[in-house]
Amino acid sequence: MVAELLTAGIAAGTGVAVLLGAASRVVKQYERGVVFRFGRLREGIRGPGFTLVVPGMDRLRKVNMQIVTMPIPAQEGITRDNVTVRVDAVVYFKVVDAASAIIEVEDYRFAVSQMAQTSLRSIIGKSDLDDLLSNREQLNQGLELMIDSPAIGWGVQIDRVEIKDVSLPETMKRSMARQAEADRERRARVINADAELQASKKLAEAAEVMSEQPAALQLRLLQTVVAVAAEKNSTLVLPFPVELLRFLERATPAPPPGPAATPRPPASGGEAELPPAAPQLGPAGD
Numbered sequence: 001m002v003a004e005l006l007t008a009g010i011a012a013g014t015g016v017a018v019l020l021g022a023a024s025r026v027v028k029q030y031e032r033g034v035v036f037r038f039g040r041l042r043e044g045i046r047g048p049g050f051t052l053v054v055p056g057m058d059r060l061r062k063v064n065m066q067i068v069t070m071p072i073p074a075q076e077g078i079t080r081d082n083v084t085v086r087v088d089a090v091v092y093f094k095v096v097d098a099a100s101a102i103i104e105v106e107d108y109r110f111a112v113s114q115m116a117q118t119s120l121r122s123i124i125g126k127s128d129l130d131d132l133l134s135n136r137e138q139l140n141q142g143l144e145l146m147i148d149s150p151a152i153g154w155g156v157q158i159d160r161v162e163i164k165d166v167s168l169p170e171t172m173k174r175s176m177a178r179q180a181e182a183d184r185e186r187r188a189r190v191i192n193a194d195a196e197l198q199a200s201k202k203l204a205e206a207a208e209v210m211s212e213q214p215a216a217l218q219l220r221l222l223q224t225v226v227a228v229a230a231e232k233n234s235t236l237v238l239p240f241p242v243e244l245l246r247f248l249e250r251a252t253p254a255p256p257p258g259p260a261a262t263p264r265p266p267a268s269g270g271e272a273e274l275p276p277a278a279p280q281l282g283p284a285g286d
Contacts, residue, residue: 022055027062032098034061045098063098067159072116077124085132086167087124091116092159100155108154119146132166139163
């Protein structure tokens with residue numbers, strides 16, 4: 001009798017253990033559980049930890065609530081200014097409503113991926129090449145809005161969307177390089193012309209100052225000679241300026257008058273006229 005009771009107790013305990021094992025579930029911290037009883041959604045989302053379901057009646061679906069990083073395959077399209085480009089991006093999203101992510105859409109990951117690819121193609125067609133290369137923040141916001149609008153009904157929230165790379169054809173790269181080179185050359189010529197204009201104004205002011213003081217020109221000439229002679233690798237030919245002759249002429253004192261005057265040249269090609277001779281004085285007694 002005791003043995004039979006012991007056997008029945010062991011069998012009952014084993015059955016309860018098996019039933020409890022079949023009914024027990026563990027939901028991780030980053031997951032949420034959605035329970036279906038005979039195919040109908042039960043109210044209430046199972047939180048993280050240990051939970052029980054009715055074996056044979058309930059089915060537990062776990063939904064990951066972590067942020068998912070999904071790369072968007074490179075999409076080829078034509079921009080608004082008729083340039084063929086290949087653009088790839090990455091989208092960050094997470095599930096905020098586990099029940100809607102299971103019921104409203106068959107596979108929310110696949111749905112978000114397809115919506116992201118379609119939206120990326122639409123953004124390429126609406127944008128210029130310069131916007132894709134330099135104005136990515138605004139394009140990222142527009143792309144995020146386009147993906148997030150239908151994803152809200154799926155219980156999915158788009159965290160952010162980033163355009164990773166824009167690939168251009170080789171011919172377009174060469175054309176852009178030539179354009180940038182021509183633009184840099186244009187700026188260099190404008191800068192050189194501006195420098196020449198400023199230099200000409202300064203030289204004109206310097207010439208005006210030197211015209212008032214002729215000695216300044218000679219000093220400037222000597223400074224130039226010193227600068228050229230410092231190289232010691234060439235022969236220097238120093239011109240003799242007329243201004244220096246005039247300066248020396250003004251600086252040289254006039255010679256004192258002598259006893260005899262020099263003959264003056266004739267006015268019309270005749271012989272030189274001699275000055276009148278001084279009268280001869282006789283002896284003091286005459």
